[in-house]
Amino acid sequence: MTKYEKEIYGIITRSTEHLTVEQIYMELKKVYPKVVMSTVYNNVNRLWKARKIHKISVENMPDRYDRIVKHDHLVCQRCGKLADISLEDLTASLREQMDGDFLFYDLKIFYICPECREQEKGL
Numbered sequence: 001m002t003k004y005e006k007e008i009y010g011i012i013t014r015s016t017e018h019l020t021v022e023q024i025y026m027e028l029k030k031v032y033p034k035v036v037m038s039t040v041y042n043n044v045n046r047l048w049k050a051r052k053i054h055k056i057s058v059e060n061m062p063d064r065y066d067r068i069v070k071h072d073h074l075v076c077q078r079c080g081k082l083a084d085i086s087l088e089d090l091t092a093s094l095r096e097q098m099d100g101d102f103l104f105y106d107l108k109i110f111y112i113c114p115e116c117r118e119q120e121k122g123l
C-alpha cells in the first residue's frame with residue numbers, strides 16, 4: 001500500500017460514517033495538506049478494486065465508502081443518509097439457489113429515516 005492508501009484505509013475503517021471521496025479528501029488533507037483530489041480518487045479506487053473497502057452506490061447520490069466488514073444498509077429515500085444494519089448472512093442460501101459461487105452480494109433496504117419522518121410530522 002502507498003502512504004496515501006494506508007491513510008485512506010485508516011480513515012474509512014475508523015469512521016462510523018459513510019464517507020464520500022470529498023469527505024475522505026478533507027480528512028486526508030489534515031495529514032497530507034498538499035494532497036490533491038485526483039490522488040484521493042485514484043487511491044480510493046485502487047483500494048476498492050483490491051476489495052479492501054466497500055463502495056455504496058445509490059442513485060442520485062455520490063458514491064460512499066465503507067469498511068469491508070459484512071453488514072447491510074438502510075438508505076433513506078428522502079435524504080439519502082445511510083445507516084448500518086446487520087441481517088442474517090445469506091451466503092449459504094444464495095449458494096444453494098445458484099449454480100455455482102458468487103463474488104459478493106450487496107443489499108440495500110430503502111426507508112424514510114427517523115429525522116425525515118420527524119420533519120414530515122412538523123409540516
Ligand SMILES: [Zn+2]
Nearest residue numbers: 076079113116
Ligand atoms: Zn432521511
Ligand SMILES: [Zn+2]
Nearest residue numbers: 066071083084
Ligand atoms: Zn455501513
